[in-house]
Amino acid sequence: MVMILLLCLIFFITILFFIKQRAWKKSNTIPSPPGLPLIGNMHQLGQYPHQSLRSLSQHYGPLMLLHFGTVPVLVASSADAARDILKTHDRVFASRPHSKIYDKLLYGSRNLASAPYGEYWRQMKSLSVLHLLSNKMVRTFRDVREQEISLMMETIRKQNSSPIDLSKIMMTCTSDVICRVALGRKYGAETDLKELTDRLVRQLGTFTFGSFVPCLSWIDWICGLERQLEKTANDFDEILEKVVQDHEDGDGGKADFADVLLTLQRDKSVGFEVSRMSIKAIILDAFVGGTDTSSTLLEWEMSELLSHPECLKRLQEEVRTVSKGKSSVSEDDIQDMYYLKAVIKETLRLHPPFPLTVPHVSTEDVNLRGYHIPAGTQVMINLYAVGREVATWGPDADDFKPERHLNSSVDFLGQDFELIPFGAGRRMCPGISFAAVLNEVALANLMLGFDWQSTEDQTENNVPESIGVVIRRMFPLIVTASPAT
Numbered sequence: 255m256v257m258i259l260l261l262c263l264i265f266f267i268t269i270l271f272f273i274k275q276r277a278w279k280k281s282n283t284i285p286s287p288p289g290l291p292l293i294g295n296m297h298q299l300g301q302y303p304h305q306s307l308r309s310l311s312q313h314y315g316p317l318m319l320l321h322f323g324t325v326p327v328l329v330a331s332s333a334d335a336a337r338d339i340l341k342t343h344d345r346v347f348a349s350r351p352h353s354k355i356y357d358k359l360l361y362g363s364r365n366l367a368s369a370p371y372g373e374y375w376r377q378m379k380s381l382s383v384l385h386l387l388s389n390k391m392v393r394t395f396r397d398v399r400e401q402e403i404s405l406m407m408e409t410i411r412k413q414n415s416s417p418i419d420l421s422k423i424m425m426t427c428t429s430d431v432i433c434r435v436a437l438g439r440k441y442g443a444e445t446d447l448k449e450l451t452d453r454l455v456r457q458l459g460t461f462t463f464g465s466f467v468p469c470l471s472w473i474d475w476i477c478g479l480e481r482q483l484e485k486t487a488n489d490f491d492e493i494l495e496k497v498v499q500d501h502e503d504g505d506g507g508k509a510d511f512a513d514v515l516l517t518l519q520r521d522k523s524v525g526f527e528v529s530r531m532s533i534k535a536i537i538l539d540a541f542v543g544g545t546d547t548s549s550t551l552l553e554w555e556m557s558e559l560l561s562h563p564e565c566l567k568r569l570q571e572e573v574r575t576v577s578k579g580k581s582s583v584s585e586d587d588i589q590d591m592y593y594l595k596a597v598i599k600e601t602l603r604l605h606p607p608f609p610l611t612v613p614h615v616s617t618e619d620v621n622l623r624g625y626h627i628p629a630g631t632q633v634m635i636n637l638y639a640v641g642r643e644v645a646t647w648g649p650d651a652d653d654f655k656p657e658r659h660l661n662s663s664v665d666f667l668g669q670d671f672e673l674i675p676f677g678a679g680r681r682m683c684p685g686i687s688f689a690a691v692l693n694e695v696a697l698a699n700l701m702l703g704f705d706w707q708s709t710e711d712q713t714e715n716n717v718p719e720s721i722g723v724v725i726r727r728m729f730p731l732i733v734t735a736s737p738a739t
């Protein structure tokens with residue numbers, strides 16, 4: 255009996271799949287790799303969807319329609335296609351698809367990153383952009399950055415030139431900065447916030463049957479997914495609830511994110527209600543959006559520099575010349591470090607920490623590059639493919655060559671669509687200044703303080719990538735660092 259029911263279900267889904275594909279084909283001729291019933295194109299994504307999608311786009315073009323299960327997903331893989339979506343039709347594509355996982359883990363999607371486009375999202379974006387991550391706020395946390403970077407340098411120094419896990423040390427530095435800025439202090443000893451953030455980010459990227467083949471969502475339930483998500487959400491909420499409580503009872507020292515948000519809630523000065531849940535959800539965004547991305551960027555920078563000793567040498571010379579014998583690089587010194595900025599841009603081009611943007615969804619029917627796109631279509635921009643597009647970056651697009659940025663005005667601020675590692679348009683990353691200044695000053699200090707040696711046999715372009723939403727190195731970067739000569 256069960257077998258017959260299962261066969262009927264598979265038959266029904268297959269019919270539904272072909273009807274859906276036919277409906278799309280009628281109104282569109284968007285190039286579309288052929289898929290399989292039930293799973294659509296999912297079997298073509300492999301372990302590294304950003305790489306597989308790039309390969310598919312080389313065959314099917316910069317705008318492709320795929321099916322993840324029964325869900326149609328438009329994938330853009332060129333600067334022009336990204337511009338059409340994130341600039342020309344930005345408003346139409348500014349929403350996020352509904353996700354049960356986001357709902358469970360992120361306070362019913364009341365955080366900024368997964369809130370659907372609308373009034374609530376606008377309110378949360380203005381809180382983040384104007385009150386938490388503005389240039390002025392970023393400047394006020396200068397001493398936090400300097401202290402944590404100085405601690406990182408001390409940790410490396412203490413190893414006395416023996417091999418160190420640089421990935422771990424850099425991760426500790428960036429996550430401690432975010433923790434202090436968001437929560438006012440480090441929560442290391444009593445709660446493993448790092449482990450919890452890792453778990454949450456991992457679960458946000460979990461494949462679920464329910465998301466792509468809704469009638470199979472019972473499989474997720476049988477696998478115990480709901481229970482796991484609930485546990486993570488509860489564990490994080492317990493910490494955030496304690497943080498908010500501590501701040502309410504606290505002495506109002508240096509204003510961290512929790513303080514700022516509680517003040518805005520009390521003053522009612524922003525013109526809308528700021529709920530306790532919104533406060534916790536916005537703080538959570540800083541951990542989810544900022545922790546892994548910031549350390550991943552540093553990790554790829556060091557990794558690429560170690561594979562390209564001539565670039566490492568040139569950067570060290572620049573940093574040491576500009577710093578003129580000082581023991582550390584200050585944020586004021588960075589302005590004159592042009593090669594440093596070129597190294598950062600080149601790393602973001604080749605290794606955008608989020609290679610596929612958080613999915614967008616269209617809220618109206620729209621004509622995109624001559625194709626009819628119905629409301630409710632999910633869209634992903636393959637930032638990895640955009641950064642490596644041969645048409646814009648040339649035949650050496652896959653090579654690490656910071657020099658290409660030296661006489662170019664192309665920047666990652668969301669105006670130049672060939673380099674958009676932080677996205678662009680309404681949904682662009684609000685943490686860009688925060689991330690950029692932390693990254694610049696951390697990398698410059700690593701260059702000033704030490705001479706570096708890789709312990710690996712570094713073959714160019716051959717460093718394996720991790721699996722997940724944020725793509726870091728598969729294996730930690732083990733190096734030796736001796737005091738600069």
Ligand code: HEM
Nearest residue numbers: 366367539540543544547608611612676677681683685689
């Ligand atoms: C190297 C560091 C970072 C990179 C590469 C990065 C990249 C991105 C990207 C690609 C998006 C998605 C854009 C889209 O959907 O089109 C995004 C969104 C977001 N990022 Fe970042 N990010 C970084 C650091 C940060 C930091 C430090 C924070 C906060 C402290 C942050 C908070 C957010 C938030 C809240 C969103 C969602 C915005 C929205 O949906 O309106 N990010 N980021």
